[in-house]
Amino acid sequence: MHTGIAGAVSRIEVSRTGTTAPDSRMGLAAPLDRIIVGDCIASLDSLADASVDLVFADPPYNLQLEHALTRPDQSLVDAVDDDWDKFASFGEYDAFTRRWLTACRRVMKPDAALWVIGSYHNIFRVGAILQDLGFWILNDIVWRKANPMPNFRGRRFTNAHETLIWATRSSSKRYTFHYEALKGGNDDLQMRSDWFIPLCTGDERLKGADGRKVHPTQKPEALLARVLLASSNPGDVVLDPFLGTGTTAAVAKKLGRRFIGLEQDPGYAAAAERRIAGVSPVTSAAVAAAPARRSEPRVPFLSLIEAGLIAPGETLRDQRGRHQALVRADGTLLLGPAVGSIHKIGALAQGLPACNGWTFWHVERAGAPVPIDDLRSAFRTAFKAAA
Amino acid sequence: MHTGIAGAVSRIEVSRTGTTAPDSRMGLAAPLDRIIVGDCIASLDSLADASVDLVFADPPYNLQLEHALTRPDQSLVDAVDDDWDKFASFGEYDAFTRRWLTACRRVMKPDAALWVIGSYHNIFRVGAILQDLGFWILNDIVWRKANPMPNFRGRRFTNAHETLIWATRSSSKRYTFHYEALKGGNDDLQMRSDWFIPLCTGDERLKGADGRKVHPTQKPEALLARVLLASSNPGDVVLDPFLGTGTTAAVAKKLGRRFIGLEQDPGYAAAAERRIAGVSPVTSAAVAAAPARRSEPRVPFLSLIEAGLIAPGETLRDQRGRHQALVRADGTLLLGPAVGSIHKIGALAQGLPACNGWTFWHVERAGAPVPIDDLRSAFRTAFKAAA
């Protein structure tokens, strides 16, 4: 599937703004916004420990595996025990998978995440090995293709999807996920695990001088964009160990992320280089981190009283006026004999184990109930303006 | 999760029309249209070689739940915490998987096929072991749930699908696939690998005397119907090694297939028996693929950006140009310091409690304002076949 593009390239500087990442314990500097041409494992081994925030991998389909699988003799063997000779090709693919995943794991920061995309030929093996290595699967995602190639012989279902696995380096709880941003771009409904995205065609598809596609499995930029928007921040370092013609790098540049691209094939790397050079980043306002409720500064309820937004002695009620509590000067609430935080007293009032007091309690303003969360927002706005 | 159903049952005859299959090389008769209560492996070992045409397996998923989960309203999610789903390690789960798959393989006819359903917790392991044992994967199928449980903490994508693997016993090319029937039931389009089917709820869901669900993971009959119609013939013997409350058997009976059901739990088996007794086979003329249910063609605003119909950084305006907002790369809008969906920001701009962003916002095309709803229509038209 090679075209006539480019010759031997040992290292390609992709961007004039390329810099290096801070030294790590290994004392090596990671080359940012560049493509490293060479063996994937060797290139990974040259990177510093804990230096990347996100990995996106589109690993190769093992040709040897394909060849071995077409052998006609498997039906003759009534397999109960493993026959090494028979499964040698799977074993080789597994060993390769284990090597590159292990190498990726080393260069990932502790809270980094990894994405892998594959089809039924390889994704089950990749997923099982991921788990064996200690990665922690967060979701499997289905890329539903808008326009898949039909099954010409009519012997199977149209292969209309590919599978992505999203996993953290370990089962530690911290990872990047822009939940609210994705929800906001989806009619205020949380984004599901099935994504409907067209194939990479038309102008987006890289063509050689002969008009033929440069790479057989070029992924759509829309797919990478959703991955990067969901699970990385502007400025994050995104590593693609099988860069191909550079979709990951192009989208990373467009969205204000840094990238490290590894590619064995100089032709692909050269095509990727030219492609990336032509990418203009979108404006920072279009990609700047959106304010998430979780990351907003904490506001003690007491601050609202101190700011005069709520008076000591006022009565708080729930939306429908079924529960009420008295505001004390110290920022606690009084309900019968009980004194406690807005959350504790809200939970107590409803007989529930927990409660978000900010959204549960209301004060009366101009004859209508106003959530105290609105007062908190006003406080934050005023505070920001003052600061 | 047991209900008060039934007591000890050693073998349950489900149908008065039950017969036995022809003797095999092992000289054992397979009990047809019956449920065998007992250990799955032992029961499989009691069946004759090469005696079944199709296997459908819904094995334990090995879910690894760490804590109780509550909905935002503090109600408790009734999770799958049954003993039968607990395994000490991946290694143990793998060994279990290898045992039952190997046992199934023996009782499958040479041209028989097998289906397994699972989630990301187990399906990668199952798929890899399938391949190791010599099964030949034909497709992986995605069951897209119409009404999945949301992700209550907003920490991941909604887990909106499960995966099925369809595989033959070996790489032999012969297997049953009713391509034309499925195509006919799908508006004369090839049936794709992503199926949109609702959860099993309402009257179809088996309830105990206490009104609670009998089985935590009962599958929808529509799913089994599509599987059996696609990959089996009337009169074929369908084996389910994890019958549960009998969906496979009930659909098999309805569609004129024979079944062998294995179930460890006498309570589940008894419920299945009663259920199956109430099933009437449909006339053979009516045994055709149920029309595919089409998902609602909801289009995320983000998809318009991904498709290049709107560029990140563009300005949206209302019809008369009195309000404007900036399009962000993630499909949210930016208005002053506020970031939110097209609906939220539309409402904010007008000072209204709600707004339909699709009709409110416009982009400029050829010097004239175009509602973004028109772009959505264009997107739908371009990809309507896949909805």
Place this chain on the structure above:
DNA sequence: TTTGCATATGAATCGCGGA
């Protein structure tokens, strides 16, 4: 009878930061 509101629920690996 119809309409509308309140409630129930589904295979789920479902916080985070400061002390």
Place this chain on the structure above:
DNA sequence: GTCCGCGATTCATATGCAA
């Protein structure tokens, strides 16, 4: 590292009761 408390978080259906 652990502990503790704040406070963030849900969608499509089905059903039952009230008006």
